[in-house]
Structures are given as structure tokens and as C-alpha cells.
Amino acid sequence: MRRQTDITHCGRGHEFTPENTIIKATGFRTCRACRHLTEADRRREARERLGVPSRPKTLSERLAARIRVDDETGCHVWFGTINHHGYGRITAPSDWAETKIATHRAAWVLANGPIPIGLELDHLCRNRSCCNPAHLELVTHRENVARGDAPPAHRSRQSHCKRGHPLAGDNLVPRKDGHRECRKCRAMRWPAATDPQSQHSDGAQQ
The missing domain is CATH 3.90.75.20 (Homing Intron 3 (I-Ppo) Encoded Endonuclease; Chain A)
Structure with a gap:
């Protein structure tokens, strides 16, 4: 059995010079260069020993x-x-x-x-x-959302309201929040007096 003092290089080939040698409390020597290897360095060396292709870097x-x-x-x-x-x-x-x-x-x-x-x-x-x-x-x-499958995208492609009224022309009421509203359906929900178009027509008749 070889004595440790007879070993001149570590397992990775580093020479046991005085600057590269660390004496442990047990009396054994360790290689300073190997001690500073990172875990990534050790994994890279293991891949090289096993012939595993290196990981892509770019x-x-x-x-x-x-x-x-x-x-x-x-x-x-x-x-x-x-x-x-x-x-x-x-x-x-x-x-x-x-x-x-x-x-x-x-x-x-x-x-x-x-x-x-x-x-x-x-x-x-x-x-x-x-x-x-x-x-x-x-x-x-805006175009990306309109092309998607989310509810706002489906609403933006909707040509008629749920009651079948066309969402175009005078029947389309654009809201401040970006949504569209059917004028006929709004008139069914609220009194005709609250509809700006109805108020305008009533004033014209008077």
C-alpha cells in the first residue's frame, strides 16, 4: 500500500506543492485547487468522464x-x-x-x-x-386580445346581441369602458325617456 506522502498529484492531476496542499487536522492532505471547484465544475467533469455530451450554452x-x-x-x-x-x-x-x-x-x-x-x-x-x-x-x-379565445375576444367579434339585434349602425351604443351595447335592448331595460335618442326625438316633436 502506497503511503500518502508518496503521492505527488491528486486525482485530477494537480501537483501537491506547498502552495496547493492543505493539511487537515487528521494529518491527511487535500488539494487546494480541487477544494475550490464548484458543483457545476464537478458535474461537468463527471459528464466528460462518462462521455455525456456537454449541455448547450447559447x-x-x-x-x-x-x-x-x-x-x-x-x-x-x-x-x-x-x-x-x-x-x-x-x-x-x-x-x-x-x-x-x-x-x-x-x-x-x-x-x-x-x-x-x-x-x-x-x-x-x-x-x-x-x-x-x-x-x-x-x-x-388590442388586436392580440381580439384574436384570442377569451370572453372579451368573443364579444368583440359578436355581430348580434343575445336577442338577435344587429350590433351596427344606429343600434350600436359604444360605452366609455370600450364595451358595445344594443340600443334596442337598452330601451327594453330602461324607460324610453332615459334613451338619448328618444329624448332627442321627443324634443323635436314638441
């Missing part, structure tokens, strides 16, 4: 590593972290303003540059986990 490499192309739809489907809204999430580079970023936004920035202020990305394919820049379009927030 944003484009990390995106490509977890994207699968759907041959039928052409969607670049993200198979990594998904938030509760169904959008993919990825850690942004250190020089970006955000720590976490949506994967479709990251794919757009890499392909087309920064997203202009005041605009958002809309999925034309309606697949929120898709990262294909060709399936994305720059739109305003």
Missing part, C-alpha cells in the same frame, strides 16, 4: 435542444418548461433585461431582432408552445 442552442418540429403543422413545439398559460419559458442570457423569457419571444428576437415597443406576438397557428417565427405576427395588444 440561447439558440438551448432552444434547439428542446424543440421538436411537427411535420403536419410546421410548428416548432417546445418540450421544456411551460407556464400555466401554456407558453414555454427559458432562462434569458445575462445581458437581457428579463431573467425568464417566453420561448416564442426568444425565437422571434433571434430570427428577426427586438420586438418594437407597443407591439406583441400573436400565434397564427394558435399553438402557444410553438416557437416557429414564421407562425408569429407582430400586433397591438
Whole structure:
């Protein structure tokens, strides 16, 4: 059995010089260089010993590593972290303003540059986990909401009220909060005197 004093290098190949040697209370020696290795360094060394490919480092490499192309739809489907809204999430580079970023936004920035202020990305394919820049379009927030499946989007596309009256022309009453109202239905709920159109017509008759 070899004595520890006969060992001139540690398991990683560092020489046991006086500057690189730490004597423990038990009398054993330890390598100073190895002691300062981080957990990430140790995992990287373990992957190299086992022949495991190194992890992708750039944003484009990390995106490509977890994207699968759907041959039928052409969607670049993200198979990594998904938030509760169904959008993919990825850690942004250190020089970006955000720590976490949506994967479709990251794919757009890499392909087309920064997203202009005041605009958002809309999925034309309606697949929120898709990262294909060709399936994305720059739109305003109002247009993005109108194209969605939320109740406000359905109301904005509604052409008739629940009683079948057309929401157009003189029968459409735009409200200050952005909602639309049917003039005939409002007249049924309130007395005719409260309707501005009725008050105008009554004054004209007098």
C-alpha cells in the first residue's frame, strides 16, 4: 500500500506543492485547487468522464435542444418548461433585461431582432408552445386580445346581441369602458325617456 506522502498529484492531476496542499487536522492532505471547484465544475467533469455530451450554452442552442418540429403543422413545439398559460419559458442570457423569457419571444428576437415597443406576438397557428417565427405576427395588444379565445375576444367579434339585434349602425351604443351595447335592448331595460335618442326625438316633436 502506497503511503500518502508518496503521492505527488491528486486525482485530477494537480501537483501537491506547498502552495496547493492543505493539511487537515487528521494529518491527511487535500488539494487546494480541487477544494475550490464548484458543483457545476464537478458535474461537468463527471459528464466528460462518462462521455455525456456537454449541455448547450447559447440561447439558440438551448432552444434547439428542446424543440421538436411537427411535420403536419410546421410548428416548432417546445418540450421544456411551460407556464400555466401554456407558453414555454427559458432562462434569458445575462445581458437581457428579463431573467425568464417566453420561448416564442426568444425565437422571434433571434430570427428577426427586438420586438418594437407597443407591439406583441400573436400565434397564427394558435399553438402557444410553438416557437416557429414564421407562425408569429407582430400586433397591438388590442388586436392580440381580439384574436384570442377569451370572453372579451368573443364579444368583440359578436355581430348580434343575445336577442338577435344587429350590433351596427344606429343600434350600436359604444360605452366609455370600450364595451358595445344594443340600443334596442337598452330601451327594453330602461324607460324610453332615459334613451338619448328618444329624448332627442321627443324634443323635436314638441
